[in-house]
Structure formats: structure tokens, C-alpha cells
Amino acid sequence: MVETTGDSDLLDLRKGRPAAGQDPVKRAQIIEGARRVFIDKGFEAASMNDITREAGVSKGTIYVYFANKEELFEALIEEERGTIFKNMYDVLDHADDLRETLVKFGKVLVMKITSAKVIQAQRTVIGASDRIPELGARFYERGPKRGHDKFVVFLNAAIERGLLAIDDVDLAAYQFTDLCLAGLFRQCIFSYRSKAPTQAEIDHVVRSGVNVFIKAYGTATLAAEEQASTSA
Amino acid sequence: MVETTGDSDLLDLRKGRPAAGQDPVKRAQIIEGARRVFIDKGFEAASMNDITREAGVSKGTIYVYFANKEELFEALIEEERGTIFKNMYDVLDHADDLRETLVKFGKVLVMKITSAKVIQAQRTVIGASDRIPELGARFYERGPKRGHDKFVVFLNAAIERGLLAIDDVDLAAYQFTDLCLAGLFRQCIFSYRSKAPTQAEIDHVVRSGVNVFIKAYGTATLAAEEQASTSA
DNA sequence: AGCAAATCGAACCGCGTGGTTCGAAATATT
DNA sequence: AATATTTCGAACCACGCGGTTCGATTTGCT
Numbered sequence: 001m002v003e004t005t006g007d008s009d010l011l012d013l014r015k016g017r018p019a020a021g022q023d024p025v026k027r028a029q030i031i032e033g034a035r036r037v038f039i040d041k042g043f044e045a046a047s048m049n050d051i052t053r054e055a056g057v058s059k060g061t062i063y064v065y066f067a068n069k070e071e072l073f074e075a076l077i078e079e080e081r082g083t084i085f086k087n088m089y090d091v092l093d094h095a096d097d098l099r100e101t102l103v104k105f106g107k108v109l110v111m112k113i114t115s116a117k118v119i120q121a122q123r124t125v126i127g128a129s130d131r132i133p134e135l136g137a138r139f140y141e142r143g144p145k146r147g148h149d150k151f152v153v154f155l156n157a158a159i160e161r162g163l164l165a166i167d168d169v170d171l172a173a174y175q176f177t178d179l180c181l182a183g184l185f186r187q188c189i190f191s192y193r194s195k196a197p198t199q200a201e202i203d204h205v206v207r208s209g210v211n212v213f214i215k216a217y218g219t220a221t222l223a224a225e226e227q228a229s230t231s232a
Numbered sequence: 233m234v235e236t237t238g239d240s241d242l243l244d245l246r247k248g249r250p251a252a253g254q255d256p257v258k259r260a261q262i263i264e265g266a267r268r269v270f271i272d273k274g275f276e277a278a279s280m281n282d283i284t285r286e287a288g289v290s291k292g293t294i295y296v297y298f299a300n301k302e303e304l305f306e307a308l309i310e311e312e313r314g315t316i317f318k319n320m321y322d323v324l325d326h327a328d329d330l331r332e333t334l335v336k337f338g339k340v341l342v343m344k345i346t347s348a349k350v351i352q353a354q355r356t357v358i359g360a361s362d363r364i365p366e367l368g369a370r371f372y373e374r375g376p377k378r379g380h381d382k383f384v385v386f387l388n389a390a391i392e393r394g395l396l397a398i399d400d401v402d403l404a405a406y407q408f409t410d411l412c413l414a415g416l417f418r419q420c421i422f423s424y425r426s427k428a429p430t431q432a433e434i435d436h437v438v439r440s441g442v443n444v445f446i447k448a449y450g451t452a453t454l455a456a457e458e459q460a461s462t463s464a
Numbered sequence: 465a466g467c468a469a470a471t472c473g474a475a476c477c478g479c480g481t482g483g484t485t486c487g488a489a490a491t492a493t494t
Numbered sequence: 495a496a497t498a499t500t501t502c503g504a505a506c507c508a509c510g511c512g513g514t515t516c517g518a519t520t521t522g523c524t
Contacts, residue, residue, distance in 0.1 A: 023500085042362055044276030048482060058502045060485085069482065120362065127359025129423040130274055130352065136423035144418060171440055174415030183380075183406030185418075189358055190372035191365035208403055216444040255470085280512060290472045292515085301512070465524105472519070481510075489502070494495105 027065055030055045034076045039120050043073055043128040073128070074135060080121050081143045088112055089147050092154045097229070098163050098222060099210060105151070106180035106206035113181065114196050119188045126189070148173055163222040172217060179209030259297055262287045266308045271352050275305055275360040305360070306367060312353050313375045320344055321379050324386045329461070330395050330454060331442060337383070338412035338438035345413065346428050351420045358421070380405055395454040404449060411441035 033055020037046045048069055052059045066072040091104045112118060129136030151173045158164045166172045182205055187193045197205075214222065265287020269278045280301055284291045298304040323336045344350055361368030383405045390396045398404045414437055419425045429437075446454065 026501090040362070042276060042359060044274060045363065047480075049480080058504095059483090060503075061501055063483075064500080123358050123362045126355050126421055127274060127362070129421070130272070130355045130359070131277070133423035133426065136421075137426075140419065140422035140424035144422075145424070148415075168436075168440060171414060171437060175411055175441065175444060178410035178414050179407055182403060182410050186376060187372065189361070189368075190376075191361040191368035192372040192377070194365065194369075204400075205403060208400060209407065212407060212444065212448040215448040258471090279510075281510080290474095291513090292473075293471055295514075296470080467524085468522095470519105470521070472517105474516100474518105476515080477513085479511080481508100483507085485506080486504095487502105488504105489500100491498100491500070493498075 026057065026061070030057050030062055030065055030072070031076050031079060033057065034072050035080070038073060038076055039124055042124055043069075043131075070132065074132075077121075077125055077135060077139055078142075081139050084112060084118055084121070085143045085147060089150045092150060098158055099214060099226065102176070102210045102213065103206055106176070106209060107202055109147075109177065110180050110184060110197070110202045110206060111199075114184050114188045114202075116196050119196070123189060148177070151176070162219055163225070164217045165219050166217050172213075176209070176213050179212055180206050182209060258289065258293070262289050262294055262297055262304070263308050263311060265289065266304050267312070270305060270308055271356055274356055275301075275363075302364065309353075309357055309367060309371055310374075313371050316344060316350055316353070317375045317379055321382045324382060330390055331446060331458065334408070334442045334445065335438055338408070338441060339434055341379075341409065342412050342416060342429070342434045342438060343431075346416050346420045346434075348428050351428070355421060380409070383408070394451055395457070396449045397451050398449050404445075408441070408445050411444055412438050414441060 030051070033053075034046075034051050036054050037050045041050070046069075048059060048062065051072070052062060055062070062072070066075060088108060089105075091101060091108055094101065096104070113122075125136055125139050152169055155164065155166065155169050155173055155176075159166060159169070184193075184197050184201075184205065188196065262283070265285075266278075266283050268286050269282045273282070278301075280291060280294065283304070284294060287294070294304070298307060320340060321337075323333060323340055326333065328336070345354075357368055357371050384401055387396065387398065387401050387405055387408075391398060391401070416425075416429050416433075416437065420428065
């Protein structure tokens with residue numbers, strides 16, 4: 001209702017000095033408090049006073065660093081996204097045996113995405129996506145989508161090596177991801193599972209997923225290579 | 233806090249006439265209002281006054297039918313679940329060509345699950361699942377899970393007919409579902425797609441998913457049958 | 465028409481909301 | 495030590511919250 005944003009923008013332009021709130025430590029401290037509150041209460045149920053309490057920072061100070069609740073929430077999600085997807089796709093860079101690389105990649109992927117922390121974060125984002133669609137879109141685009149693109153590159157390389165034969169690589173990449181997550185993601189996100197899948201479960205699902213994927217897209221060349229390595 | 237449920241149950245037994253709040257029309261009217269408000273604002277942001285307004289029913293009356301906000305919300309979700317999954321698995325009963333049955337099933341599944349309405353409902357449930365895990369669990373159990381079980385039965389029948397060879401049928405059922413949804417569900421739920429997938433997209437993804445599934449689990453018998461029908 | 469049941473609608477409760485302000489206190493910088 | 499910058503913390507705002515109550519009104523049945 002109140003047009004404070006426009007005013008402060010004008011103030012920012014008035015001087016070169018950007019108002020205040022530039023201490024990264026304080027900023028991190030606020031976001032850390034915000035994380036605890038937002039993640040376990042959701043966007044709507046969370047109150048700025050809760051965050052104030054949890055962060056150990058005065059309300060006034062928070063409003064120096066973040067214009068409003070929504071902006072603080074977005075900053076938090078941006079950070080969460082970063083830590084979640086960091087290093088997730090490193091396995092793809094090691095030119096290993098194709099099957100084993102897929103298995104390793106699948107495991108990392110499933111383990112991260114279905115971990116209790118990440119599921120909770122995703123729930124928060126999904127819940128907020130209804131009222132702030134751009135937030136969910138940005139999360140997906142800079143998170144899962146970016147990883148998907150890296151995986152497409154990986155698949156194309158495997159195709160070039162004659163190991164895979166895929167007509168729609170983009171779709172195949174999605175298929176692989178969802179084969180690895182088969183059932184697990186939906187179960188976790190709906191709280192049907194109260195706990196994250198065990199390592200054994202993940203192993204089983206991922207290995208089976210890789211089998212399906214290779215049976216569908218693996219070439220004779222790949223089969224020959226695998227035959228050779230097992231008989232060796 | 234207030235034990236109205238137990239009391240009214242006693243009252244119900246006392247006379248043939250059920251205490252109050254038993255008019256299914258009024259009840260439906262309240263739930264319809266609740267639907268509009270809950271679905272587009274989420275559980276927390278929705279207010280009972282909003283629902284009162286939207287349903288055209290007085291606050292007092294609502295509290296005759298539902299003990300509190302949470303109970304009303306649960307009743308709504310229960311209803312939504314029912315309408316969403318109704319008739320979704322009918323295609324499985326028609327003993328058709330296996331491949332075409334899978335395609336039909338996949339299409340219905342994806343179309344329903346990724347429709348704007350259903351996505352919005354799922355977001356609401358997921359968002360609320362953080363604070364009311366049993367709600368999400370119940371939704372999943374009586375919705376997706378129930379359908380999954382039906383599909384497992386279908387797959388077992390196909391195995392018995394010698395058309396498929398599957399070691400872990402339960403897992404394979406999840407794999408099929410997620411192959412059909414490849415990428416789409418996550419994109420929709422995170423608002424990365426602002427609109428539901430087109431019919432053409434669904435066709436493409438489902439057909440590809442079925443191909444992968446059959447390449448992985450189809451038997452020589454199935455291949456021979458398909459060969460025969462195409463050459464006929 | 466008469467009666468009992470259901471519904472309405474408004475008021476009340478205590479409390480917390482997000483947002484904003486501002487002087488006092490603490491902290492850095494010179 | 496003096497100064498400039500941040501942070502604190504409390505107060506204030508108008509408002510809506512979920513929940514509950516209750517007398518007046520409407521409704522439906524006999």
C-alpha cells in the first residue's frame with residue numbers, strides 16, 4: 001500500500017553511497033535467521049518478528065538490508081538454490097565408464113533432491129509459487145534447469161562417442177532424471193515418506209533407472225564395451 | 233480445542249434427526265467457497281472471512297459444519313482428491329493392445345496431473361504438508377498411491393501374458409509414471425511453465441516414455457505381436 | 465397457521481501482522 | 495578523543511486474524 005520503494009530508490013540515486021546494509025556478515029546473519037523461520041513455517045506463516053528473534057537482529061536493521069518480507073524471502077531462496085545445486089554435476093566431468101558415471105550422477109542427484117532439508121526448501125518454494133510464480137520459475141531455471149542443460153551436454157558427448165543413440169536428447173535427459181527419482185520425489189514432497197530414502201533404496205532405484213535408460217538408448221558399441229570390461 | 237465432534241456424534245445417536253450441519257447442499261456450498269479461497273491463496277493466507285464471503289454463508293454456519301479452519305481444509309482436499317483421480321485408471325480395464333493402452337493411460341495421467349487446476353491444488357497441499365504432514369500423506373495415499381496399485385495389477389497381468397518381463401514391478405510402475413511425466417511435473421509445480429503442456433507435447437513425451445518402457449521391459453513375445461500387427 | 469430447526473449477521477475477544485519511525489546506544493574510523 | 499556510521503529496541507499504525515457467542519430472522523415441515 002505504501003510506496004516506499006520508489007522513495008528509497010530516489011534516495012539511492014541522490015548519492016553514490018548505497019543507503020546502508022552492506023555488511024555481508026550481518027546480511028548472512030539475517031538470512032540464517034530467515035532460513036530457520038521460513039523453511040519450517042512457510043512464507044505466509046512466518047513473521048518478521050520471528051525472524052528478528054531468530055536472527056538476533058533488530059527489526060530496523062533487517063529493513064535496512066531488505067526492503068520487505070518478500071525480498072528477504074527471495075534472497076534466502078536464491079542462496080538455498082546456490083548451495084543445493086553446487087557441485088551437483090561435477091561427476092559428469094570425470095570421463096569414466098558411461099554406466100558408472102550415470103549411476104554416480106543419479107545417486108548424487110537423488111540424494112540431494114530427496115534430502116529432508118532440500119525437500120523442505122522445495123515445499124516452501126512450491127507453496128510460495130502460487131502467489132509469487134516468478135520465484136518458483138527463477139528457482140527452477142537457475143537450479144534444476146541449469147543442471148539439466150549440463151546433463152544434455154554430457155549426453156551429446158556420449159552420443160558423439162557412439163555409446164548412445166537418442167533422437168530427442170532434451171527429453172531423454174528429463175527421462176533419465178525422473179527414472180532415477182522414480183516415485184521418490186512425489187512421495188517425499190507430499191510427506192508420504194516421513195524420512196528421506198535410504199542409501200540402499202537410492203542405489204536400487206538408480207541402478208534400475210540406468211538399466212532402463214541404457215536398454216532404451218544404449219548402442220551396440222556400448223554393449224560391446226561393457227561386454228569387454230566384464231570379461232576382462 | 234473444542235470437542236464438538238464427539239458431542240454431535242452423541243446427539244446424532246440421541247435422535248434420528250442429525251444435530252445440525254448435515255445438509256449436503258449447504259456443505260457443498262461452503263466447500264466450493266473454501267475451494268476458491270484456499271486454492272488461490274494457500275492455507276495460511278486464506279481467511280475464514282474470505283471463505284464466508286466467497287461461499288455466501290455466514291461464519292456461524294460454517295462453524296456448524298466444520299470445527300475449524302484445518303478441518304474445512306481437509307474436507308476440501310479430500311473432495312479434490314476424489315474428483316481428480318476419479319476414472320483416471322479406467323483405460324487399464326479395457327484389454328487393448330498393450331502399447332496403445334500404455335499410451336492412453338499415460339496421456340490421461342499426464343493431462344490430469346499437469347492441468348492448471350490440479351497443479352494449483354497440489355501446490356496448496358504441498359505447501360500445507362510442511363505444517364500438516366498427515367494431510368499430504370493422506371492425499372498421496374488415497375490418490376496417486378491407489379492408482380499406482382491399480383497400475384501394478386495391470387503390469388502383473390501383462391507379465392502373466394508374457395508381454396513384459398519385470399523383476400521389480402512396483403518400481404517399474406513408478407518408472408513408467410515418471411517417464412510419462414518426464415520433466416513436466418517439476419516444471420509445472422515450480423511455475424517454470426506458466427501454462428499446462430499442450431496435447432502435442434503430452435503425446436510426444438508419453439509416446440517416447442512408452443518406447444523406453446517397452447524397450448526395457450518388453451519381451452520377444454510382445455515384439456512378435458507388434459510385428460505381426462504392423463505387417464497385417 | 466404454528467412451531468421447531470437452521471441460518472444469519474454482527475459483535476466481541478486477545479493477539480499478532482507487516483511496515484515504519486526515531487532517538488539512544490554501540491561501533492568504527494580518523 | 496572526536497566524529498561519523500550502524501545498529502538497536504521499542505513504540506506506533508491500522509488492520510485482520512481465528513474463534514466464539516447469541517439474539518434475530520428465515521426456512522421448512524406438519
